[in-house]
Amino acid sequence: MASNIYSDIVLDHFQHPRNVGVIPEADAIAAMESPVCGDLMEIYLDIEDGYIRDAKFRTFGCGAAIASSSMATEMVKGKSLAEALTLTDEDVARALGGLPEQKMHCSNLAASTIHKAIRQYLEKQGKAQTP
Ligand code: FES
Numbered sequence: 457m458a459s460n461i462y463s464d465i466v467l468d469h470f471q472h473p474r475n476v477g478v479i480p481e482a483d484a485i486a487a488m489e490s491p492v493c494g495d496l497m498e499i500y501l502d503i504e505d506g507y508i509r510d511a512k513f514r515t516f517g518c519g520a521a522i523a524s525s526s527m528a529t530e531m532v533k534g535k536s537l538a539e540a541l542t543l544t545d546e547d548v549a550r551a552l553g554g555l556p557e558q559k560m561h562c563s564n565l566a567a568s569t570i571h572k573a574i575r576q577y578l579e580k581q582g583k584a585q586t587p
Pocket of ligand 1: 490493494495517518519520521559561562565
């Protein structure tokens with residue numbers, strides 16, 4: 457499928473999303489609803505020794521949100537929590553070969569939900585950090 461507004465990378469991650477699903481007994485779970493469109497994203501992280509060993513997602517949203525979730529989970533797997541907290545919506549959009557301006561909030565949802573899961577995890581561990 458070709459598109460005038462989406463890159464081939466976006467289309468690939470939309471049609472073949474990586475890391476879809478849940479992690480039973482995940483160390484960190486977070487859900488967020490987009491304030492822009494109401495779409496919902498859930499993130500599940502498996503964390504060991506301060507590193508993200510696995511990341512999965514479920515997104516009830518648009519194609520750009522699914523592609524962003526897929527890319528964002530790929531980008532944080534194997535990263536330290538501190539590194540994952542620096543992931544921005546622009547990083548996700550850039551890795552996807554760009555997103556149309558009106559779809560940037562979709563990549564923001566992916567990064568924000570990962571940050572929320574990590575912050576909640578760190579708070580539970582008594583290691584709250586600021587990004
Ligand atoms: Fe809602 Fe993309 S339109 S996340």
